[in-house]
Amino acid sequence: MAAEPEYAAAASALIAQALQDSDPSGAYVYALVAASDGVEGAVSRLDRLENRMTTGDVLSLQAAEVERVGISPADAIGDIDDPRALRALALAHYAGAGQSRSYARAYYYALLAEAAGDIGATTLKSEIEGRFSARGDDVTAEWADLSASIQASALEDWIAGGLAGESLLKY
Numbered sequence: 001m002a003a004e005p006e007y008a009a010a011a012s013a014l015i016a017q018a019l020q021d022s023d024p025s026g027a028y029v030y031a032l033v034a035a036s037d038g039v040e041g042a043v044s045r046l047d048r049l050e051n052r053m054t055t056g057d058v059l060s061l062q063a064a065e066v067e068r069v070g071i072s073p074a075d076a077i078g079d080i081d082d083p084r085a086l087r088a089l090a091l092a093h094y095a096g097a098g099q100s101r102s103y104a105r106a107y108y109y110a111l112l113a114e115a116a117g118d119i120g121a122t123t124l125k126s127e128i129e130g131r132f133s134a135r136g137d138d139v140t141a142e143w144a145d146l147s148a149s150i151q152a153s154a155l156e157d158w159i160a161g162g163l164a165g166e167s168l169l170k171y
Contacts, residue, residue, distance in 0.1 A: 009037030083116035
């Protein structure tokens with residue numbers, strides 16, 4: 001994705017469109033870039049492509065894109081002092097609109113928002129968990145492993161980052 005920034009998202013959308021019938025996984029990589037930059041129709045393309053891919057492939061490609069973007073959770077959280085803003089960050093990652101679509105990151109931020117007292121985060125967390133609950137034993141096991149790891153990371157970051165302090169719990 002080394003194009004000029006002002007053209008990268010549009011170019012990614014065009015490449016995703018060109019690859020969608022012959023290479024859904026390849027198209028998905030480009031659709032992730034296009035959707036995170038707000039290209040019209042890119043989020044629905046992500047949804048269509050996911051229907052043609054395995055859950056493992058989707059999660060793997062999402063993780064690779066999050067790594068490529070290189071924004072750590074601590075940097076993304078920054079000075080957020082409202083748990084509703086954490087939920088908004090979770091929603092952005094869940095939808096892939098304005099942030100790289102990542103069900104793992106969405107779950108992480110939903111856990112933090114819920115811990116900080118945002119009542120809407122519980123519903124979002126349940127929706128993310130439900131996405132993986134009825135897709136067969138392999139997907140259920142894969143999500144169980146991944147979600148346990150995310151929960152451990154969220155708890156560790158909650159404690160180490162001082163997120164339990166007054167800044168997030170005042171709302």
